[in-house]
Amino acid sequence: MTGKISVLTVGLLVCLSVPVVAQKKVANPVLTADSLATGNYKDVLNSFFQLAFERMTSPTKELKFTGTPFAVMAKLDTALLVDTLYTRYRTLRNINYTFALRLDTSFKFDGFASGIKYAIINKRDETVSRAFLELVKNNAKAKQLFALNDLILAKISAMANPAPAMLEYTDFRRGIKNFNALSQPLRDTILAVAASSDATRGLGEALKRNSNFNLAETADSIYNDLRTNFNKNLLWTVGVTDTTYRNQFVFSNIVIHTELLKGLNKFAETKNDVELNIRSALQLTDDTLQLKRDLKRAIFSFEPGINVAIKTKHTQKSWLEIKFSGAYYYNFSELYANEERNRLFFNSTIRVRIMNNIWVPFEIKYDPKNGNLFGFINVRANFKALHGAAKQL
């Protein structure tokens, strides 16, 4: 049994990780990547699916699957991804459900866990935000690119033989050719039209200064900067998680939790992100002093923290995240021997991105009063579709 579960666990993790690599080769025609988001954000609210192998070094390990109902529906009916329908399912996209298998030290089944989470406030979803589109549309740099495109195309339409110029310009706008790789006549035309209008004069100067100017990369950079800042908006979730006993389908643990995430350095010209992350939970567990199984033990926790995401210079992807937090626990129930009613911990989580969508968070908990130090290591893979689904879409 032990062998079967461990083989199943590793196999499932590997199988579900394969599409993450494969998607680099086969472009997904419909689903979009959200790999620019921080690992901490994806842990709070997942867009599609997440597979996590948590507490690998702890006596109680957990293999956890998180998904959204919308991701499953979209897999079954890709028409739901078309904007006219997509915008109607905002509520379903703000729901996360979780199923988890709990395993003991010898990878034996140790209970089943499930949960549901809902984002009460989600101001980070740019895919349905008209305000975000307006923000991009009214960006001064984006406006210059749009104006230059119009002016050049107007010029091409007036040419006696427009097809060669159009093909060359297409390579330029798609980022296949840098500005200096264009033919001299087209370069001169672009510089001339850029200089002819106030709307594009600044861009014309930039083209003169930087002969390696790549239009597609510049456009992506403008958009990604704005999206990164938009993803620092407020996110507030509430949820409930339950765990069953290993030998009985009865709840051994219920946690009602809420979590808030907010970027602190929005529109700052800094490379790294700083996020405020506040968690609070009420945990109801079995009081082991009683013979009967019950949920009479209530523990309240409050955990405010700051997450710092260190990003790469050009792609703006966070590759390392360090979170510092404090945790306060209050026990409402009858205390066990040598147990304290109030407890205080200092926590730190280091998340390392080992692949595009795979994170390895390492959690450290320190009890300053008793001098105890605890450590947990997890593996979390955010992925957009189950194996093969990307190819079907």
Next chain:
Amino acid sequence: MAKTSKKAKPKPKPRSIPSTNTKTNTKTMTSSSQGLTAGSPDAEDAPHSQSIDVSFTFTSGIGQATAVLFRKGVLINMQSISKSGNVNFSEVQSGDVISVNGICAGKANVVINTPTTPATPEQFNSGLIISGYLIN
């Protein structure tokens, strides 16, 4: 000899020169032309004109786009769209150029129902849509 009062024929009015302001609404509309003069190309009654549709499909997120029809350097028509659908240009000639500018938060697919250079459909990932098509 009595003079007969003859009503003077009104002089033919010069074709109006619309404003150069090319600001668009987010809804589909036909805009005024940019710098259109009496000598500007006229699509009316041109035997080789055709009606074409520029079709936009936004997936995994919303989007918006503006399509502009240019002929011999002159802006002929401009229409905007803020969700998946078609933009129709009723009088399009070979050699005209359609410029497409926009934004998509997910993916966007642009299709023109006539041969163009470059050929459509063309797909765009999330970001700015900056493109143009020459009508063959």
